[in-house]
Amino acid sequence: MSTPRPVKVNRLRSSTPNPVPSRSGQxxxxxxxxxxxxxxxxxxxxxxxxxxxxxxxxxxxKYLPVSITPLMISRKMEAVADDQNSKLYKDWTPYEAISKEAALAVIASEDQAFSSHWGFDFDEIQDAIKENKRRKRPRGASTISQQVAKNVFLWSGRSYLRKGLEVYFTFLIELIWGKERILEVYLNVAETGPLTFGVEAASRRYYGHSAQTLTRTEAARMAAVLPNPRLFSIKKPSAYIQKRTRQIARQMRYLGGRGYLKNL
Known part of the structure; x- marks a missing residue:
């Protein structure tokens, strides 16, 4: 008599089925x-x-005059808060009506690679990083394009958000405006003295004539105060500003004079 074979159990079928998600979980x-x-x-x-x-x-x-900037508003509000004269000295002037000595002076002073870079001078940035490791007061490395982006579109202060927006607007104006327009705006919105913005307003206020007739020395002195126009004076230049004026005038000659501007 043969032995009956054991019955195989299908473990897959007999296993407990997966729980069905509740309607509330779904x-x-x-x-x-x-x-x-x-x-x-x-x-x-x-x-x-x-x-x-x-x-x-x-x-x-790109086409309209930049009549007001956040920095102008900030300076006016500071003067009002201090109960001082809050009149802004500014006078938008087309690039063609500004002495090319002024254009050359700010390039020689602020950004000698202006004609060749795309908004950022990375060699200057690296040099500034190295120098700032041993300097008490950090040295900036902003190009003219960066300064225009910062002054025209952004607020005062320092933050990662503001720096990121500065990079963004610098790229845009380099792409859309071009070098000559960037330089034109800079010459009209740069702070050149207390409540004074642009080379035309500074020329009339401190030299008594229009920016169209600026001499090389006058333009170089104006450029010399740009790092801190509320501390340094165009009308009453200190020994330091007079020295800086001579240095900038020499750099203007080394750049090739007005012929340099033809490369813009």
């Missing part, structure tokens, strides 16, 4: 996903809107 996950998707969509739309506004703003200022 609804929670379904509710969380649309919320996240809406947040992403809103964020993307906001970023696109901000880009379009900033891009249009830059395009608009």
């Amino acid at each position: 609804s929670r996950r379904a509710g969380a996903r649309p919320w996240l998707e809406r947040a992403v969509r809103v964020g993307a739309k906001l970023m696109t809107l901000l880009f379009l506004i900033s891009f249009g703003w830059v395009v608009l200022l």
Whole structure:
């Protein structure tokens, strides 16, 4: 008599089935996903809107005079708070009506690689980083393009957000404006004295004539005070400013004089 074979048990069939998610768990996950998707969509739309506004703003200022800047407003508010004369001295003047000595002087003083870089002088940035390791007061390495982006579009102060926006606007004005327009705006919005902005206002206030007739020495002295125009004076130059004036005048000659501006 044969021995009966053992019956095989199908463990897969007999195993406990996976629990079915409850309807409440499904609804929670379904509710969380649309919320996240809406947040992403809103964020993307906001970023696109901000880009379009900033891009249009830059395009608009390629053609219109820059009549006011955040720095001008800040200086005026400071004067009002101190119960001082708050009149702003500024006079927008086209590039063609400004002495080319003034244009050459600010390049010689502030940014000698202006004609060749795309908004950032990386060699100068590296040199500044090395020097600042042993300097008590850090030295800046901002190009004329960066200074224009900062003065025209941004607020005063230091933060990573502001620095990031400075890079963004510097790239945009280099791309859209071009060198001559950047230089024109700089010559009109740079702070040149207490409540004084632009070379035309400074020339009339301190020299008694228009910026169109600035001499090389006058333009060099104006450029010499740019690092701190509220401390240094164009009208009453200190020994340091007189020395800086001579140095800038020499650099203007080394650059090739007015012929340098033809490369812009």
